[in-house]
Amino acid sequence: MKAWWASLKQAVVTVFLNRAYLRRTLVIVATVALSLLARELLLDTAVGAVADWIRALPLWAQILIVLVLAVSGVAALRLSRQRPKPDAVQTFLGGLPPPPSPLVGRDGDLAAVVDALKKTGKVAVVGRRGVGTSAVAVHAAARVAEGFAETPVYMDLRGLVNRPPHTPESALHHLMSRIGLAEPRSLAKRDLDDAARRLQAWYAEHRTVLMLNNVDDPRQVARLLPMTGGCVVVLAGSLDLEALPRVRTHKLDELSESAAIELLSAVGGAARVAQDPGAARDLVTECGRQPLAVRLLGQLLRDRHWPLRQFVDEMRRSARASRHFPPGEQPDSLGRVWDAADVTYRDLTFEQRRVFRLLALMPTIEIGRNAASAVAGLPPERTTRALDELARRGLIESARPGYYRVRQLLAGSAGYHLINEDSQRQRQRARHRLARYYALLAERYAEPLLFAHKKSDDPPSVSLLETEGYRWFRREHATLMRLITSPAPDDELTRVKPWLWRLAMGLCTWYAVEERLDAWQTVCHAILAMPAPMGWRTRLGGTTRMWATEVAYWAHNELGVVYRRRGRTDNAFQELEIALGIASQWRLRSRAQVETNLGLVLVDKGQLDQAIRHLEQGLKLRGRSDVRGRAISGLGLGIACLHAEMHDTARRHLSHAANEFERLGDRAGQAAALNALGLVLAGQGDRTGIREHWDLARRHYADAGDEVGEASVLLNIGADLLRDRPDQAAAGRRILNESIQLRKGQPETIYTALVHQRLGDAASLDHDDAAAARHRAEAQRILDALQ
Numbered sequence: 086m087k088a089w090w091a092s093l094k095q096a097v098v099t100v101f102l103n104r105a106y107l108r109r110t111l112v113i114v115a116t117v118a119l120s121l122l123a124r125e126l127l128l129d130t131a132v133g134a135v136a137d138w139i140r141a142l143p144l145w146a147q148i149l150i151v152l153v154l155a156v157s158g159v160a161a162l163r164l165s166r167q168r169p170k171p172d173a174v175q176t177f178l179g180g181l182p183p184p185p186s187p188l189v190g191r192d193g194d195l196a197a198v199v200d201a202l203k204k205t206g207k208v209a210v211v212g213r214r215g216v217g218t219s220a221v222a223v224h225a226a227a228r229v230a231e232g233f234a235e236t237p238v239y240m241d242l243r244g245l246v247n248r249p250p251h252t253p254e255s256a257l258h259h260l261m262s263r264i265g266l267a268e269p270r271s272l273a274k275r276d277l278d279d280a281a282r283r284l285q286a287w288y289a290e291h292r293t294v295l296m297l298n299n300v301d302d303p304r305q306v307a308r309l310l311p312m313t314g315g316c317v318v319v320l321a322g323s324l325d326l327e328a329l330p331r332v333r334t335h336k337l338d339e340l341s342e343s344a345a346i347e348l349l350s351a352v353g354g355a356a357r358v359a360q361d362p363g364a365a366r367d368l369v370t371e372c373g374r375q376p377l378a379v380r381l382l383g384q385l386l387r388d389r390h391w392p393l394r395q396f397v398d399e400m401r402r403s404a405r406a407s408r409h410f411p412p413g414e415q416p417d418s419l420g421r422v423w424d425a426a427d428v429t430y431r432d433l434t435f436e437q438r439r440v441f442r443l444l445a446l447m448p449t450i451e452i453g454r455n456a457a458s459a460v461a462g463l464p465p466e467r468t469t470r471a472l473d474e475l476a477r478r479g480l481i482e483s484a485r486p487g488y489y490r491v492r493q494l495l496a497g498s499a500g501y502h503l504i505n506e507d508s509q510r511q512r513q514r515a516r517h518r519l520a521r522y523y524a525l526l527a528e529r530y531a532e533p534l535l536f537a538h539k540k541s542d543d544p545p546s547v548s549l550l551e552t553e554g555y556r557w558f559r560r561e562h563a564t565l566m567r568l569i570t571s572p573a574p575d576d577e578l579t580r581v582k583p584w585l586w587r588l589a590m591g592l593c594t595w596y597a598v599e600e601r602l603d604a605w606q607t608v609c610h611a612i613l614a615m616p617a618p619m620g621w622r623t624r625l626g627g628t629t630r631m632w633a634t635e636v637a638y639w640a641h642n643e644l645g646v647v648y649r650r651r652g653r654t655d656n657a658f659q660e661l662e663i664a665l666g667i668a669s670q671w672r673l674r675s676r677a678q679v680e681t682n683l684g685l686v687l688v689d690k691g692q693l694d695q696a697i698r699h700l701e702q703g704l705k706l707r708g709r710s711d712v713r714g715r716a717i718s719g720l721g722l723g724i725a726c727l728h729a730e731m732h733d734t735a736r737r738h739l740s741h742a743a744n745e746f747e748r749l750g751d752r753a754g755q756a757a758a759l760n761a762l763g764l765v766l767a768g769q770g771d772r773t774g775i776r777e778h779w780d781l782a783r784r785h786y787a788d789a790g791d792e793v794g795e796a797s798v799l800l801n802i803g804a805d806l807l808r809d810r811p812d813q814a815a816a817g818r819r820i821l822n823e824s825i826q827l828r829k830g831q832p833e834t835i836y837t838a839l840v841h842q843r844l845g846d847a848a849s850l851d852h853d854d855a856a857a858a859r860h861r862a863e864a865q866r867i868l869d870a871l872q
Contacts, residue, residue, distance in 0.1 A: 190344025352383025
């Protein structure tokens with residue numbers, strides 16, 4: 086029952102959203118009503134015996150008789166009107182329509198088409214609707230027709246206004262009627278083939294120019310093209326004409342920027358355009374540099390005395406404001422300009438138009454097929470067909486296989502159609518579907534990146550997932566960043582924000598692993614700038630207010646980590662204090678992490694007593710089952726005790742952390758503990774185990790692919806060598822230079838400055854005063870930049 090009701094609702098929605106279906110439905114209803122009325126008239130006027138016979142038939146049979154009589158009468162009337170007159174042969178030539186003037190920016194295209202016509206005799210000027218294919222074709226046909234004695238033959242296959250385009254059969258009927266030949270007797274294949282043979286015989290006897298305009302489908306003209314004879318054929322239409330055999334095609338693109346401005350000047354007035362060249366450039370770009378749209382804008386410039394910049398503002402405002410709210414918000418004149426800017430849109434199917442509009446939600450973002458399927462709410466195969474057709478028609482572009490975005494020249498037009506044809510609720514749902522799609526994938530791929538990538542002996546399944554996750558983030562991270570940071574109306578983000586928050590968490594995990602500090606910081610600031618409606622419940626659990634609180638805590642904690650890695654300890658301390666305040670107020674269970682991070686920042690600031698207190702609190706808050714968290718807090722506490730010269734306590738905590746990381750298989754965590762243990766041993770004077778711990782730490786960092794960690798070990802080795810063996814300054818310099826090379830390409834931190842300071846010390850021991858001064862100046866520059 087539910088399936089039947091859903092199908093009925095879908096049918097009703099389809100009928101009332103698609104004008105073609107609505108018209109057909111109204112025609113059927115009107116036909117049935119008129120048939121019932123005609124039945125009564127037939128019964129009143131029919132002869133008695135015939136009337137009695139008709140009354141004896143079922144109602145459906147009576148209506149069928151009426152319909153057959155009506156269709157027969159209409160067909161007979163149409164055939165009588167289309168039947169050529171005896172002298173029609175002498176009056177068939179109507180000539181070409183007047184070519185649009187001026188034809189700007191198309192001199193090269195026109196010359197190429199004319200030259201191809203003289204060589205091959207059949208040329209199709211193809212391109213997306215609105216780029217001027219008809220104008221170039223008419224000018225070319227007129228130029229070639231000067232060498233023919235007979236008047237050109239012209240036919241528009243798109244039909245009259247609000248009429249469907251010609252079918253292959255109606256096109257043959259119409260052309261034969263135009264040139265005065267007897268039309269096919271019926272639509273049977275035999276009669277159509279006979280008519281086509283007579284048309285070819287006519288071509289063989291005449292020498293003229295045949296222009297077929299607005300050809301959308303090669304099948305429309307398959308029977309109309311001359312096979313032999315002296316007729317020249319010029320076609321204008323869609324890119325599908327490239328499939329026609331023995332017809333050379335010439336493709337047109339949009340006008341260049343200079344040509345579009347020249348056309349605007351020619352129509353709207355050169356003086357007006359010269360007053361503000363920048364606004365003129367923005368104006369032609371807004372309408373996609375389409376000749377028809379530029380002409381309409383030129384007419385508005387000529388008729389109105391607005392400044393050009395006001396026209397630009399109105400164009401941009403009209404692409405963002407719906408013409409339905411409030412009345413008069415969207416001027417009709419600008420609406421006509423938008424329609425002219427992309428007339429191809431009207432030829433698309435309902436599904437293709439919807440996909441095109443929804444891509445305009447993210448006009449600068451390039452998304453994949455699956456993401457497009459998610460935002461459109463359609464099966465992948467149907468979305469793929471729509472995307473391929475949109476790309477073929479030139480409405481969207483694809484810079485890499487399987488990824489698409491709206492062409493930048495058409496972004497304004499796409500936004501206009503989106504605002505005027507999709508409600509706010511529909512746009513919000515589309516954003517929700519896209520954010521949910523990306524958030525779930527980001528969470529799936531981010532979790533293994535935290536730990537699995539640090540192992541050197543992963544099982545095959547984990548290694549495969551790690552590789553897939555890394556590849557996915559490398560491929561998609563720019564899109565994810567734009568999705569989070571791109572502006573959108575707040576009323577369209579109500580249901581989207583929780584998914585954007587989850588997406589940001591997954592993305593920042595990858596940024597942390599990749600040490601992309603700038604992008605990491607940008608995402609956190611974007612999340613904090615995103616207000617949440619209070620008390621609105623979500624399906625993700627809890628309320629948005631609680632979600633917003635947890636996300637704010639997360640973002641401030643992440644910013645603290647970012648600033649600490651940059652060496653900006655004061656900023657890190659401020660962010661972590663905010664995060665700790667939020668966690669304490671709302672009694673968040675994840676408070677242990679911010680306690681640990683705050684303790685590490687206090688270590689960097691030299692406030693060791695407070696640092697140890699926070700780190701001990703972080704370790705205390707860790708649950709017994711949180712083995713990894715306890716290892717991280719123990720590592721931080723061991724480092725704090727190391728700086729406080731509490732070597733025995735530091736050694737105990739660091740040894741425990743190293744063992745826990747080894748049990749977990751976290752090679753990078755184990756390497757960090759071993760690196761710090763080497764410093765503890767150096768402080769205790771235990772020289773036997775120092776190099777063993779540092780060599781093992783370096784090997785683990787190398788296995789994990791952590792070059793920054795490996796560089797920190799080399800810094801310790803080099804500094805220890807300079808302190809313990811000043812006569813080995815040259816060896817120390819080599820080790821420190823290797824540390825610098827490993828940090829190459831990474832953001833500069835306080836540790837980078839420390840390496841340069843040690844290099845300066847090594848240079849001084851080598852009596853290289855110039856190098857020493859250079860390294861110390863570089864260290865000071867880095868420290869100043871980090872303030």
